[in-house]
Each structure stands twice: as structure tokens, then as C-alpha cells.
Amino acid sequence: MVTSPEVDRSDILSSSAAAVGHLARICFKTGPPRHTGVELEWTVHDAVDPARPVDVGRLRAALGPHCPRTLDSTSPAQQLRHGSSVTVEPGGQVEISTPPRTSLAALVPATDADITQLAALLEATGLVLGRGGIDPHRPPNSVIQTPRYRAMRRVFDRRGPAGRTMMYSTAGLQVCLDAGEAHQLADRWAAVHAIGPLLVAAFATAGRHAGRPTGWASARMAAWLAIDPARTRPVWTPEHGDADPVASWTAYVLAAPLLCLRTDGPDWTPPAGVTFADWLAGALPQPPTTDDLDYHVSTLFPPVRPRGYLEVRYLDAQPGRGWSVPVAVVAALLADPDTARAARAVAGRQAHRWSAAARHGLHDPGLATAAADLFDLALAALPRLGFPAALHDEIDRDVRRRRTVAGRRKP
Numbered sequence: 001m002v003t004s005p006e007v008d009r010s011d012i013l014s015s016s017a018a019a020v021g022h023l024a025r026i027c028f029k030t031g032p033p034r035h036t037g038v039e040l041e042w043t044v045h046d047a048v049d050p051a052r053p054v055d056v057g058r059l060r061a062a063l064g065p066h067c068p069r070t071l072d073s074t075s076p077a078q079q080l081r082h083g084s085s086v087t088v089e090p091g092g093q094v095e096i097s098t099p100p101r102t103s104l105a106a107l108v109p110a111t112d113a114d115i116t117q118l119a120a121l122l123e124a125t126g127l128v129l130g131r132g133g134i135d136p137h138r139p140p141n142s143v144i145q146t147p148r149y150r151a152m153r154r155v156f157d158r159r160g161p162a163g164r165t166m167m168y169s170t171a172g173l174q175v176c177l178d179a180g181e182a183h184q185l186a187d188r189w190a191a192v193h194a195i196g197p198l199l200v201a202a203f204a205t206a207g208r209h210a211g212r213p214t215g216w217a218s219a220r221m222a223a224w225l226a227i228d229p230a231r232t233r234p235v236w237t238p239e240h241g242d243a244d245p246v247a248s249w250t251a252y253v254l255a256a257p258l259l260c261l262r263t264d265g266p267d268w269t270p271p272a273g274v275t276f277a278d279w280l281a282g283a284l285p286q287p288p289t290t291d292d293l294d295y296h297v298s299t300l301f302p303p304v305r306p307r308g309y310l311e312v313r314y315l316d317a318q319p320g321r322g323w324s325v326p327v328a329v330v331a332a333l334l335a336d337p338d339t340a341r342a343a344r345a346v347a348g349r350q351a352h353r354w355s356a357a358a359r360h361g362l363h364d365p366g367l368a369t370a371a372a373d374l375f376d377l378a379l380a381a382l383p384r385l386g387f388p389a390a391l392h393d394e395i396d397r398d399v400r401r402r403r404t405v406a407g408r409r410k411p
Helices: 016-026 056-066 104-123 147-157 162-169 182-194 196-202 219-227 245-255 276-280 290-297 320-333 337-350 354-363 365-385 389-408
Strands: 036-042 044-046 085-088 094-097 127-129 172-177 304-306 310-316
Touching: 016 245, 016 276, 016 290, 036 104, 036 320, 056 085, 056 104, 056 127, 094 104, 104 127, 104 320, 104 389, 147 162, 162 219, 172 320, 182 196, 182 245, 182 304, 182 310, 182 337, 196 310, 196 320, 196 337, 196 354, 196 365, 219 310, 219 354, 245 276, 245 290, 276 290, 320 337, 320 365, 320 389, 337 365, 354 365, 365 389
Parallel strands: none
Antiparallel strands: 036 094, 036 172, 044 127, 085 094, 172 310, 304 310
């Protein structure tokens, strides 16, 4: 049966209107933009031989009581000391998700402490965290098997190898920001999309995979873009202008094909091409529930995904402490309405150039010119984030360095 046993069947969705109403209630929670969180993902490697595969048993031993239940169903799945939860992705990538915090001044040191704790756990078993957005040493290899991951692989395989690369070899950095006040939502939604190609180019760390150059600055983003446009293309594009974010997102969700169809058995592979709108129209024997719709949303991977807050998904993992720099840049550019509008204007004609950003990075003159101007905006807004002096200076120096690099690539 296509539902979880705990779902209240009174939550059956009987029409598209009911689905749209449910999404509208949960996708954007408006209010003063105060909170920031991050999700940080890394490939994991043997410290002596980084090309050696790392199996489930070794990860389980390293993570101990912090091991997620996808690896050990009996694990207490304890959070790290500063509240981050630990998960493991299908290729053995390790991820931490922080609780939202009301200031970046609190978020950065707490997250650094949790990263230090995670690295120490891995180090005790001879493992280290990777330093980029894609595995530079190993080809894609499945480490964790669940019904969800098996269904994802089967569906992605219909279109080619990019899905396996994404699932088993990539590592991203996600920034989670409040959606903002209702009257700010359209501007923040447009701005965080528009700056995406510039930040993909500026923070690309995924040029080498499985022992060879890929020809891409961010092979990670290239893999995402190649999977299935119906679930990975941006929701907002410059052609959308100031279209209602809620309407745009609900249309995207309903038009996306199913990736997983949960059953009591091990095979969750859905019929090919069935969208959620088709399901609502009776394409499957059982009607969907609100729980099914929420699960469907979890299988959509656009560069920015609304989850009540804005989940910025387009950044590559960064080496070492470098993770805080793109987080600070995104937060600074969204720090106030005027800066957000200025950032969108700076992006201008580059706002749709996701593929060019992934392939060329800052070697593309148009992207480099706009990125340099965007960094100027971020530097001007950085003091508003309230960092302690030493941390502010550290991030400021890194942003200025990146601004200089972008400036050198101008035509």
C-alpha cells in the first residue's frame, strides 16, 4: 500500500487544490529574517590511501553513538556537542546539520566545534574529511542501500550516469535562511536565485573526479544539472521576474515526476513519468496523502528549495574552515532589502548561467565581472552580520582575496 502506516487517512488529498493549499501553508513561513543554519557534507577518505573505499562498518565504528540509524538501526543517533545531527549519504559522505541560530556570530564557532568533534571521531579510525565538492579519487560507489536510495538510482539511471555521480561522489554546502517578511519574500526569493551562478563560479571546488580532470569547475553542479530538469532546474529564472514564489513552487512540485513510491516492500521504484499531478488525478490505485506530498517534496532538488525557510543548495563543499566564507557572503547579500535588490541587479544577465558557471567558473569573463561586483556588495554588508573582530577580519580577508581573483578575470 502506498503510504506509511502511521499516516492519518483523513489527510487524503482529493484534488490539486487541496495539494496547492497544503504546499502554500508549509513552503514559505514568513516573518523577520533572523535565523541561519547550515548543512555541511564531505566525502570521507582513508588517511593513508584516499582512493581506498570506506565501508559501512568503518563508518559505523567511527561515528559511534552519533551514527545515524540508516547505518545502525539501534544507534541512539546522538547529536554532536553543539547540537548538529549527523547523517550519512548513499556514497558514504558524512553530513552535519546544525540547529538554526539567531546570529552568524553564534553559528560559526558552534559549527566549527562540531566539525572538530566529527573530524576527531573519524581520525580515531584513520579517516579524514574531503576538501571539495566531488570525490577526486574514487569513482561512484554505493555504500548505503535503502529502498529510497535504490529507487533513486533506478530512476536516475533511466537518464544516464549523472545520478550515480551525484548520489555517491558529491558533497555540498547548504545555507538555510529565513524566508523573510511576506512583503520581502519575492525579492529574497529572486535574489538568492539570481546570485547563484556567480557563487557557483566563485566557490567551485569540484574540478577533479575519480583521479582525472573533469573539464568542469564544478563537476558536482554539472551532475545535478544533468539528472532530471523536472526536479533539479531552478524554480526561479530571470524570465519569471517577480512571479509569486508560492505559485511557482507549487506548480514545480505538482509537475515533477515521482522519484520514490513508498510501499511495505523493498522496491519503491515508481512508474516512469507519473507526476504528482497525475497521482492526484487518479494515475495510481491509492490517492496520495499530505504525507506523500511532503515526501515527494523531499525528492526535489532545485538550487534553492523552500522548506518553510530558504534552503540554498548550489554551493560546493569547501576545504577546512572555508565553509564559513560563502555562508557569510550569502547572509550578507540577503542582510537587508536594499542589498538583496542590488545583488539581483548585479547578477543581471548572468542570473540564468548555471551551466556556464559550473563548467568555466571564474574563467568566464561575464561571470567574473559580476562576481567581483557582488563581492563588493558583500564586503559592504559584512559588518552588519555582527561577527567578533577577529572572525570578521578573517572572513573579510578571504572575500577580498576572492574579489581580487574575480577582478583579474574581467575582460
